Amino acid sequence: MQKSNVLECVGLGIDFGGLTAVNDFNIEIGTTDIYGLIGPNGAGKTTVFNLLTKVYKPTRGSVFVNGVDTKNLNTVKANKLGLARTFQNIRLFQNMTVQENVMVGLHNEIGYNLASAIFRLPSYWRAEKKAKERVCDLLSIFGMQDMIEHKAGSLPYGSQRRLEIVRALATSPKILLLDEPAAGMNPAETDELMKNIQLINEKFKIAVLLIEHDMKLVMGICEKLAVLNYGMLIAKGTPAEIQSNPAVIEAYLGA
Amino acid sequence: MLFLSQLINGLQLGSIYALVALGYNMVYGIVKLLNFAHGDIIMVGAYIALFSLNYNHHPVVAALLTVGGCTLLAIVIEKTAYSPLRLAPRLSLLITAIGVSILLQNLAQFFFEARGRAFPADRLLPTGTVSIGDATVSYTSLLTIGISVASMIVLTFIVNKTKLGKAMRAVSEDTGAAQLMGVNVNVVITFTFAVGAALAGVGALMYGVRFPLITPTIGAMLGLKAFVAAVFGGIGSIPGAMIGGFMIGLLEVLVIHMGYSGWADGVVFMLLIIVLLVRPTGIMGRNLMEKV
Amino acid sequence: MQKKFVIPVPVRYAINTVLIAFFLIAANSMIQGGGLGRAQTAIIIQIGYFIILAVSLNIITGYLGQLPLGHAGFMAVGAYAAAIFWRYHFLPDTANIIAGLIIAGVVAGLFGLLIGIPALRFKGDYLAIITLGFGEIIRVLIVNLDWLTNGARGLQMPRSVRYSSFLVVYICVILTCIFIHVIMKSRHGRAILSIRDNEIAAESCGVNTVYYKVAAFVISAFLAGIAGALYAGNFAVLIPSEFDFMMSINILMIVVLGGLGSMFGSVVAAAVLTYLPFLLVPLAEYRMIIFSLMLILMMIFKPSGLMGSYDFSLSRILEKIINFVISKKGGKNDAKV
Numbered sequence: 001m002q003k004s005n006v007l008e009c010v011g012l013g014i015d016f017g018g019l020t021a022v023n024d025f026n027i028e029i030g031t032t033d034i035y036g037l038i039g040p041n042g043a044g045k046t047t048v049f050n051l052l053t054k055v056y057k058p059t060r061g062s063v064f065v066n067g068v069d070t071k072n073l074n075t076v077k078a079n080k081l082g083l084a085r086t087f088q089n090i091r092l093f094q095n096m097t098v099q100e101n102v103m104v105g106l107h108n109e110i111g112y113n114l115a116s117a118i119f120r121l122p123s124y125w126r127a128e129k130k131a132k133e134r135v136c137d138l139l140s141i142f143g144m145q146d147m148i149e150h151k152a153g154s155l156p157y158g159s160q161r162r163l164e165i166v167r168a169l170a171t172s173p174k175i176l177l178l179d180e181p182a183a184g185m186n187p188a189e190t191d192e193l194m195k196n197i198q199l200i201n202e203k204f205k206i207a208v209l210l211i212e213h214d215m216k217l218v219m220g221i222c223e224k225l226a227v228l229n230y231g232m233l234i235a236k237g238t239p240a241e242i243q244s245n246p247a248v249i250e251a252y253l254g255a
Numbered sequence: 256m257l258f259l260s261q262l263i264n265g266l267q268l269g270s271i272y273a274l275v276a277l278g279y280n281m282v283y284g285i286v287k288l289l290n291f292a293h294g295d296i297i298m299v300g301a302y303i304a305l306f307s308l309n310y311n312h313h314p315v316v317a318a319l320l321t322v323g324g325c326t327l328l329a330i331v332i333e334k335t336a337y338s339p340l341r342l343a344p345r346l347s348l349l350i351t352a353i354g355v356s357i358l359l360q361n362l363a364q365f366f367f368e369a370r371g372r373a374f375p376a377d378r379l380l381p382t383g384t385v386s387i388g389d390a391t392v393s394y395t396s397l398l399t400i401g402i403s404v405a406s407m408i409v410l411t412f413i414v415n416k417t418k419l420g421k422a423m424r425a426v427s428e429d430t431g432a433a434q435l436m437g438v439n440v441n442v443v444i445t446f447t448f449a450v451g452a453a454l455a456g457v458g459a460l461m462y463g464v465r466f467p468l469i470t471p472t473i474g475a476m477l478g479l480k481a482f483v484a485a486v487f488g489g490i491g492s493i494p495g496a497m498i499g500g501f502m503i504g505l506l507e508v509l510v511i512h513m514g515y516s517g518w519a520d521g522v523v524f525m526l527l528i529i530v531l532l533v534r535p536t537g538i539m540g541r542n543l544m545e546k547v
Numbered sequence: 548m549q550k551k552f553v554i555p556v557p558v559r560y561a562i563n564t565v566l567i568a569f570f571l572i573a574a575n576s577m578i579q580g581g582g583l584g585r586a587q588t589a590i591i592i593q594i595g596y597f598i599i600l601a602v603s604l605n606i607i608t609g610y611l612g613q614l615p616l617g618h619a620g621f622m623a624v625g626a627y628a629a630a631i632f633w634r635y636h637f638l639p640d641t642a643n644i645i646a647g648l649i650i651a652g653v654v655a656g657l658f659g660l661l662i663g664i665p666a667l668r669f670k671g672d673y674l675a676i677i678t679l680g681f682g683e684i685i686r687v688l689i690v691n692l693d694w695l696t697n698g699a700r701g702l703q704m705p706r707s708v709r710y711s712s713f714l715v716v717y718i719c720v721i722l723t724c725i726f727i728h729v730i731m732k733s734r735h736g737r738a739i740l741s742i743r744d745n746e747i748a749a750e751s752c753g754v755n756t757v758y759y760k761v762a763a764f765v766i767s768a769f770l771a772g773i774a775g776a777l778y779a780g781n782f783a784v785l786i787p788s789e790f791d792f793m794m795s796i797n798i799l800m801i802v803v804l805g806g807l808g809s810m811f812g813s814v815v816a817a818a819v820l821t822y823l824p825f826l827l828v829p830l831a832e833y834r835m836i837i838f839s840l841m842l843i844l845m846m847i848f849k850p851s852g853l854m855g856s857y858d859f860s861l862s863r864i865l866e867k868i869i870n871f872v873i874s875k876k877g878g879k880n881d882a883k884v
Contacts (some may be wrong), residue, residue: 053751079753093744095808095856096737103734104741108753110734114762117733118726124733125556131734171753289672339847345671346614347850350803353616354842357796361835475792479683482676521687524680531677532665 005064006031006082006175006207012051012061013231021047022231025061029175034201034208036222036239038215040251044231045211046088049177053085054078066174080108082174086164086181088211094153098144098163101152102135105170109134138166141196141203158189162196169200176200178210182217190214194221219243227251259390261512262505267396269504270403271465274458275481276488276496277410278451284427284491285447287345291352292332294478295359296452300325300459301374301469302367308375317379322456329452333445356475363471374467379460399461406457407497410450414493419446427491476520480507483527489537498538552869559862566861567721571714578713586825588713589781594821595716596777599723601801601813603770606727608799609808609856610736611763612743614675617662617682618771618798623689623790624658625651625772626779627696633708633780644710648719648776655772656765658685663764667757682795689787701786704779711780719777723770727810730766739763800842806852811859816852 005028012025022044029035037045050056052063054075063070065081073081084105093101103110110131116124139145142162147155152163161181168176181197182190194217201208212218218225219239227235227242229251235242242248275297282290303324307317336355340348376382380398384391414420419442425433426443434440462477463469480503488499503523510519530537554562578588604618629651638646662681666674689696696702730736738759741749750756779785801820805812824834845852 055747055751075747075750076753076755079751085751087748091745091748093741093748095744096740100737100740104737104749104754105752107734107738112734114730114735117735118729120729127734167752283672287672289676336843336847343846343850346608346612346807347846349614349672349675350799351843351846353796353799354839354846357835358839358843361839365832365836479676479679483680486673486676517691518687521684521691524683527680528665528677531669531673535668535673 004030006033006066007052007209008064008067009052010062010064012048012058012063014047014051014056014059020231022051022228023060025051025228025231025233027226027233027236029207029209031174031207032201032205033224034197034222035210036218036225037209037211037228038213038218038225038242039228043228045228046179047231048228049085049179049211052078052177053083079171079173082172083177084168084171084173084175085177086161086168086179088179088183090157090160090164092152092160092164092167094151096152097148098139098150098152098155099132099135099148101163101167102138102170103131105167106131106134107171109170109172134170138169141169141199142166157184161185162193165196165200169204173206175207175209178208178212180211180213182212182214190217193217197221257390259387260392261508263390263392263396263400265505265508266501267399267461267465267504268508269484269501270400271458271461271477271500272481272484272503273497273500274403274406274454274461275477276485276500277407277493278455278458279478279482279485280488280490280493280496281423281447281451283485285423285444286337286341286348288337288348288352289482290448290451291349291478292355292359293451293455294474294476294481295356295363296325296328296332296474297455297459297462297477298363298469298471298474299328299359300456301463301473302363302372304379304460304463305372305374305469308378314379318457318460321459322453325452325456325459326449329448329455330445333448337448338441338444356478360471360475367471369471371468371470374463374469376464376467380464395464399464402457402461406454407493410454411493413450419443423447480520480523483523486527486537487530489539492537492539495537495539552866552873554862554866554869562862562865571717571721574717575714590822590825592711592713592716592777592781594818595713595720596711596774596781597798597801597817597821598720598814599770599774599777600798601805601817602723602727602810603767603774604798605802605805605808605810605813606739606763606767606770608802609806609813610731610739610743611760613670614799615666615678615764615767616675616792616795616799617678617680617685618767619790619792619794620662620678620682620685621655621658621768621771622775622778622794623685623787624768625655625775626785626790627689627702627775628654628772629776630702630704630708630779630785631695633710634702634705636708640710643708644715644780647710648773651772651776651779652769653772655775656769658772659765659768660761662768663761666764667760679792679795682790682792686787686790689790696787699787701784704783704785706783709780709783711777715780716777719773723773724810724814726770727766731810735759735762800838803842804845804852806854806856808856809852809854809858811857812852812854815854 007029009025009027013023014021025048037048039045047056051058054070054073065083068081070078070081093104110127112123112127135148136145139148144159144162152160155163165178165181182193185193197208198221222239225237225239225242226233227248234247234251235245275293278293279290282288300321304317304321307320332355336351337348340351376395380395382394384393414423422433422438422443425436425438426440430440484499484503485496487502488495488497506526507519507523510522577583600618600622607613607615629647632650633643633647636643662678666677669677690699738754741752741754742756742759746756801816802813804820805816824831830837
């Protein structure tokens with residue numbers, strides 16, 4: 001195994017009551033890659049995310065994060081190992097403020113114990129102050145630092161998607177999994193998002209794996225693509241290779 | 256033979272639980288609501304039967320009034336308290352159901368007084384016993400078991416063969432999809448509550464025969480144990496509710512027979528917890544998974 | 548834009564401490580001096596332990612978003628633990644009170660742990676029914692463990708251990724509210740709230756949901772146990788049937804009417820719902836009918852409760868007033884320029 005891969009899947013697969021949803025999924029993602037996962041609706045892309053983040057237990061195969069086998073880990077431990085994600089159907093903490101949402105992302109980094117919270121020890125004040133500054137820093141990527149007092153549920157749709165990315169970033173991931181980050185955004189917003197994903201990739205030096213239907217976005221920023229159809233990988237390669245791959249064209253056009 | 260008479264005894268109690276459990280089961284399957292008021296509907300049914308029999312109504316008339324009254328009450332509750340909350344969080348609905356349960360208990364206490372009233376069981380079902388081998392078994396025990404089993408067969412027929420029954424199953428599988436296929440979800444939900452309550456009405460009659468002292472709070476514990484039976488058998492399964500009911504009834508009779516009557520309720524709840532931990536879906540239930 | 552004025556933390560703490568001390572001393576001297584009748588004092592003490600019960604249930608119902616129906620069970624455990632300990636009179640009074648309260652909390656907390664670990668595998672209705680079952684099991688245990696609890700006949704509380712004076716109860720009330728406040732306004736509190744809003748998202752943010760669910764259960768049970776001890780210290784006889792399902796429902800009503808997730812709402816609702824029946828004696832007969840109707844109507848028309856998620860904060864109000872005054876002045880200055 002190469003050290004430079006942040007994420008590696010070997011023969012990953014899952015069955016739901018006899019139905020194979022994903023089978024023999026192999027992928028290697030380098031530490032600063034922007035990788036795209038595409039495929040028709042129902043191909044199993046989100047299922048792959050759920051397998052990577054241990055929301056589902058894989059039936060077969062293994063996932064390595066920085067060379068560590070995640071076989072016996074749960075979602076929380078997978079996150080601590082460096083996997084952070086967003087969700088296709090936005091899952092924010094609706095009734096909490098923007099600031100609180102991001103601070104939940106910083107939960108493990110803040111790290112003071114129960115006693116320092118109860119007795120308001122100096123470690124509490126220090127950590128809270130630092131965390132609030134971090135929140136502003138992270139939100140400034142998307143120019144959202146003025147929204148900290150807003151309820152997450154009251155934000156416009158696009159801002160909710162961006163807040164989810166910020167919250168995921170707050171967990172200091174090694175690889176960021178984005179599930180249709182541009183869904184519901186207009187072309188201008190999508191362009192902006194594209195730039196921001198690239199910025200995140202460069203600034204934090206982390207890998208990005210994204211599921212997206214917007215081909216302009218995918219072809220624009222991804223260095224490599226994997227194509228999934230009926231739970232099987234049908235192609236992998238650079239955007240140019242994928243565009244001319246007959247199997248991919250067949251899957252998309254249904255010929 | 257002691258064993259046989261205790262067995263029949265347990266099955267009689269169990270068949271009451273099973274009838275009540277079916278109501279929980281069906282409602283839970285459709286609206287995912289633990290209908291706390293279900294037990295109290297039975298309490299109201301028991302009072303209807305009691306007054307109607309004391310008024311010298313023919314047993315059949317009394318039975319029809321009871322079943323009809325329970326059904327009507329359930330429809331009123333569903334329409335006024337539950338249906339405005341169809342899109343609300345589950346927690347709100349559950350709290351409402353608890354509120355309805357407390358309301359029914361206290362209204363009953365207000366109108367019918369807290370004291371116990373004797374249920375004229377002998378006017379409803381024939382008294383007397385029959386000998387099976389060495390054991391003597393009362394007619395009422397056998398009739399209770401028989402009526403319960405018959406009710407369940409009718410219910411199975413309704414759910415599997417009629418159009419509304421098929422709609423019910425469709426709604427419990429996927430409400431949204433059923434609606435798109437042209438199923439009137441509101442009608443189905445009301446119908447489900449009505450059928451559950453009709454069974455509760457039958458249960459109320461059987462309860463009165465078995466425990467002929469009616470108070471405004473009889474529904475609470477009966478309802479809880481029946482829910483345990485429903486969970487035990489597996490939420491969403493008709494035979495499951497039946498098996499669960501019989502098991503709980505037998506267990507309770509066994510515990511009491513062994514001389515631990517003070518522990519009976521505790522044992523039932525202990526069983527619930529163990530079952531939920533070992534097999535959360537119950538004996539016959541299906542697995543439900545949250546979609547991510 | 549003008550920078551908003553914020554009261555510094557030490558000042559805020561000082562203001563609150565002074566006010567709390569003032570309230571306790573003033574109210575206590577009023578009661579000691581006979582300013583309030585015996586009956587009024589009894590109601591105020593009753594309100595006190597219902598506040599603790601409500602705010603502790605609110606941790607699970609309001610903050611964690613689950614509905615346990617066995618809160619009376621934890622209360623019962625605490626009540627009996629404290630009562631049995633107090634009756635032995637090992638220690639001088641003050642030490643005896645404190646030790647008894649701690650024992651009540653710890654024993655109830657252990658039960659919370661015992662129940663929380665299996666219960667957290669369930670949500671919604673299943674959790675409700677499983678906690679209800681545990682509550683009933685606790686009651687059955689108390690009734691049947693005759694040698695320890697004197698069973699259904701009830702445990703006599705000698706006058707010398709009826710410790711629940713105004714001062715004792717309200718010191719506990721205030722400490723409880725502060726305790727919950729400081730936990731909720733920390734990373735631990737945010738973790739609990741995040742589980743309520745979206746458990747899967749919380750997990751993928753690295754929040755150990757299992758730990759926090761159990762922790763919420765244990766804290767809630769611990770506080771309910773203390774309330775139980777205060778309850779025990781208020782009566783001549785401790786009867787197990789008092790801690791039935793209806794007690795759990797009474798506590799739930801307070802929390803729901805006050806507003807899920809609002810500690811201030813729980814406090815107000817505890818006071819109102821406990822005092823109302825005494826105020827409206829002619830309506831006492833309809834009490835539960837009115838309360839249950841309120842519960843239903845509340846869920847249909849205003850599910851967020853009386854206070855919603857609003858929490859009272861004196862310093863926030865002061866800040867608003869100061870900022871208002873500043874902005875007025877600022878406005879005038881701008882006009883001159």
